[in-house]
Amino acid sequence: MQPIPSFAGDPVKFIREKDGVTVFPETYLSGNARAVKLQVITDNIIRVMASPGKEIPGRKSLITVYSPPSADFTLTESTDKVTVQTSSLTATVTLATGAVVFTDKNGRPLLAERPHNGRNLQPAVFEGQSVYGITQTFETTDGDAYYGLGQHQDDIFNYHHRQVFLFQNNTEVAVPFLISRKNYGILWDNYSLTKAGDTREYLPLSRLQLFSAKGEPGWLTASYSNQRQHPEKVAFTRAESIIDYPYLDDSKKNLPADFAVKTGVLTWEGSIASDFSGLHTLRFTYGGYLKVWVNGKLMADKWRQAWNPGTALLEIDLEKNKKYPVKIMWTPDGDVSYISARWINPVPEADRNAFTIQSEAGQFLDYYFIHGNNMDEVVSGYRQLTGKAPIVPKWAMGFWQSRERYKTQHELLQAVAEYRKRKLPLDNIVLDWSYWKEDAWGSQEFDPQRFPSPDSMIQALHERYHARFMISVWPKFYEGIPAYREFDKQGWLYRRNIADRQRDWIGKGYVSTFYDAFNERARRGFWELLHKKLYNKGVDAWWMDASEPDVLSNVSPEKRKEQMSPTANGTAAEYLNAYPLENAKGIYNGQRSVDADKRVFLLTRSGFAGSQHYAAAIWSGDIAARWEDMRTQISAGLNFSLSGIPFWTMDIGGFAVEPRYEKPTAADLEEWRELQARWFQFGSMVPLFRSHGQLPFREIYNISPEGHPAYKSMQYYSRLRYRLMPYIYTLAGMAYHRDYTIMRALVMDFPEDENVREIGDQFMFGPSLLVSPVYVYKARERSLYLPSGGGWYDFYSGKYFDGGKRITVAASYETMPVFVKEGSILLSGPALQYTAEKKADTVTVHVYTGKDAEFTLYEDEDTNYNYEKGAFSNITFSYKEAGGTLTIGGRHGEFPGMLRDRVFRVVWISRNEPKGWNPEGKADEVVRYSGVTVKLVKK
Structure with a gap:
């Protein structure tokens, strides 16, 4: 394909390459990018690189290990765009701006870079070396939700309209991979400090309208007590509009000398107001005890050891210019402790369907767009890029x-x-x-x-x-x-x-x-x-x-x-x-x-x-x-x-x-x-x-x-x-x-159920078990949601429940609510004191009827790498509801020490015949299995 003339005198607009296309946009429209490359990695993965120079710099990635790309694609051009299309994914880049739009094979929109200057490569210097601050803003469709990004302690599940700070810290794990409920993911290949989501800066409290305990504008009333058992005995007060002691020695250096940190309590009181209506976020860092009341309601009651402070996010709906009483009480832990408070106003309407990834330092922008038919396929794409997860030794799955x-x-x-x-x-x-x-x-x-x-x-x-x-x-x-x-x-x-x-x-x-x-x-x-x-x-x-x-x-x-x-x-x-x-x-x-x-x-x-x-x-x-x-x-x-x-x-x-x-x-x-x-x-x-x-x-x-x-x-x-x-x-x-x-988050297995989008306190453990932990003291029942698309069996009693409902169930001191998905096959082995004590020569097969079911028993040598060479076996159990037939398939594969003859005890569970999980209970069928297909019909 021959390149066509540029807008502003450059010899080419784009160059077709064997693995994709490189576009040369106008820098004033492209956030300082002079070259944007789309590299086709697989049918469902496209890499996007943007450079401040005319060439994409070469570098060895620390995180990717994939083989050189070899996917087939077609390249088509129009007056102002170039389109790269594979069998499952299309990426269209605007020549003038370098902005990329991703759609599926049917043309349905998935994700788009913001069309004008959504990308920004800003020169920066660290250690005397020239780098770039890198920003990319994306726009998506209504109803999207974002997950992943590592492990964080703010008790936030869906990161839509939230900010995630990627900085490795004790309890905080930075993983620059974001996944959407709409079955795409972004792997951001950058190793620097990074913010994702709503990347606006959190502001000091002084940027809010503050009022003292007496109603005076401009500050909160800070009351210092040196007797934590009697916080009402105030040693002195001060007008304060900033609370900012977030890191080591900040409090030691900056708190008043007359405040006895080891024995004292510090309380800020007054009111806040904002010029915005909507959801405001207050973000606290704290070591010791923290209590926060807003409008008379206790919204945070936290504790964290001083040497490893925690964070607390409070989301508060405020009306424009309305005063809300606030009280913040901090009891430090030791002579070095932490407290900070910052805030951010509601997400602007223009950013309602946007999220941004912003990194402090890099040589160029580099990310991978991964698409799949479901979230599992997106995760698979991530591992195709970054490497398989080796099987842990079997003992590691024990206690x-x-x-x-x-x-x-x-x-x-x-x-x-x-x-x-x-x-x-x-x-x-x-x-x-x-x-x-x-x-x-x-x-x-x-x-x-x-x-x-x-x-x-x-x-x-x-x-x-x-x-x-x-x-x-x-x-x-x-x-x-x-x-x-x-x-x-x-x-x-x-x-x-x-x-x-x-x-x-x-x-x-x-x-x-x-x-x-x-x-x-x-x-x-x-x-x-x-x-x-x-x-x-x-x-x-x-x-x-x-x-x-x-x-x-x-x-x-x-x-x-x-x-x-x-x-x-x-x-x-x-x-x-x-x-x-x-x-x-x-x-x-x-x-x-x-x-x-x-x-x-x-x-x-x-x-x-x-x-x-x-x-x-x-x-x-x-x-x-x-x-x-x-x-x-x-x-x-x-x-x-x-x-x-x-x-x-x-x-x-x-x-x-x-x-x-x-x-x-x-x-x-x-x-x-x-x-x-x-x-x-x-x-x-x-x-x-x-x-x-x-x-x-x-x-x-x-x-x-x-x-x-x-x-x-x-x-x-x-x-x-x-x-x-x-x-x-x-x-x-x-x-x-x-x-x-x-x-497994419920969004993985029940993508059509809108109710699970925000549920971050229940999960699937494998394909069959719905787990709902009890996390409230003295609670003896728990409200939980049973996803739609089928029914559910109580694990302990076998009682059947319809899906798509929120229910309240008993949760005695000794038990946690667990449900089994209708259409499940759950395998149980012998009682063990350690995983290698004995092989699972007898396996109880609980078949939860009502829908078709399938589960494949996987076995290998447990502690070596021979599985990488094919030394493992699979036995597939499949149930067909129409005929009430369970098929125990022929064994595929083998390995040294494999059990060639074994016993399978089959237990049928149905809504009309409820049975709790009991591997020692009476079996409905007993099968002696030697690796050859066996069929059973429910009586």
Whole structure:
């Protein structure tokens, strides 16, 4: 195809290329882009790049691993546009502006870049190097909703009209992948500080109309009390219009000297008003206790440990210029604490169907548009770009016990022994930080006084207790230890924290820094250190803590960039958020290079796009042990799963504990036990089942005595998890073989049901189980929604309910509402104390009739990589409602050690014959199976 003349004297408007087209727009209409390229990756993935120069710069992406594109496409031109069309997707770019519009194969609009200057490439400088701030605004159609973008703690599910800040931080995980309920996704290939959604700046309180407690315009009345038990005893008051102590040392440096932070309470009172009508958002950062009242209503009652502050978003509907009384009460936690308050006015009407992605630093704009027939296909496209999710070892799908921390070898072994004695299932025990000598962080060596024989300890775990051993490793080094000296000599360490003489919180305080994970040689060196000091002792898995990197907790993004400058790849501003990806890559590649037969398993506190490719699971960080934090984990886990990374977990029970639980009254102790039981119920049905936290100890038997409702509930759900292992491990196999998502937002499975768009406190665990955690203290019932499109069976009783309804169901102390989708096949195996105790030679097959159903049992060798070479088997169970026929298909595939002969016990459940889940109950049919197709007809 020959190019046609330009508008303004350029020799060409566009150039056809073998993998797409490059357009040369007018810079004053294109946000400073002089070249925009559409690259066809697959039939349903198109990459868009925009450069401030005439050529698209070449670079190696950190997050993509796909093969060179080879999709077929056609290119057509008109007077002012060029269109790229594949068999399933069309992208049309306007020649003058470079703006791109995406439609499906039938011409239905999906997404469009804003037509005029929706893109912006703004020159910027970091570390003396020229880069660009990059912005792209998109416009979509009515009724859209956005999810994904990692893991965040604002208890927001649908990000439409909200702002998401992508900055790796303890409890916050930045993943620049957004997915729409309209079956498209955006993978944003940029590693810098990024905002997505409504990217307008949050404003200081002073930008609102403020009135004092007496009604005087211009400020709020700040009352300082030095007696938190008697906040009414005010030491002094001040007029204040800004609340801004968000980062380390802000409060210590800037609060009045006469305020006793350790014992005091600070209260702001008055009224607010706005010149806008509509939904306003107040955003608080807080350490300690925070209470906020607006118009007399308590809208926030929060607590978070001082060293890891939380955030709270309050959405308030205000009428223009109407005064609303406000009261903000802050009780600091310790002498260094945090409080800030900012706000943003309603989204302008012109942006009602828009969202923006804005990154601080990059060489050019680079994103992938992914389309699918459903959200699963979009996630599959993400993994096609960034890498498959390897199957975790089967033991990782069992229960893990952890605490902060087992201080001795004896403590750790005794915990496992007690689980075995009580016949409570357990697969993995975790050793948290500080197993080294106090002054030897980064040595990766055990303190011989407390861990005299780690090799024997791990051997006992493996051989006597049949348990796996995971150990915490940080990318952190104390100044002066041998490992530090070696890394320093090689130039592998960040130097700023050393130059600052910044001491940590251990003992007298030690100066430390982190290694540069962007340096390939440093990654190899870090793995070699772990291999020599730990892996050779028999370590099974790695807990990669502080991988943000948390060089110093709760510093500003600017300080974090200083601490990481320079990286081996370039400026810290450009590469900031990708650190956890590179850190995981080094250990994954390292272990596979020395032990090809043992599955790598990483648990990391932070992740990035592509983390799943390096066997990384992510947990939600040092959250608080509060009911509201439990609820927040549901939406956080769902959005994280919608970010394309299938293995997620949390600290069951919450990590950080309020002082009232450390030495509890009788009432506080009972609340603690109920919180732990409810959280344990929830945790039993997320991808990874893991208990962890500070004092009080988190072992089931330390939470409550045997016979207590909390104990009985945790015992039941632990045993249930293991009974469901044929179902659960199949989900892990599906995550690899079919790019499946295990913890599923309802929008994935019920896209036609408008009611599920905002539901972030229920989810599907696999294709069959609807999970509705209870997160309110003393609640004994729960309101929940049963999606439309079919009926639902109560898991415990088998009672049938119609879908498309909100119902209130009983939720006793010991049970969490769980429903089974009509048209499901749920497989249950034998009772187990650990996943490898015995094979599932007898499987109970619960068939929930009413609609056609299908489930394929997946099995492999559990702990090696032979499945990558085809060593696995599938047995498909399919039910046809029309004839009431269950077909157990012929086995496909095989692997060493496979069960060739087994028993399937079939239980039929129907609306007229309700039966609760019971793998020990009487079977309706018993089938002896040897790999050949069997057909059964419901009688």
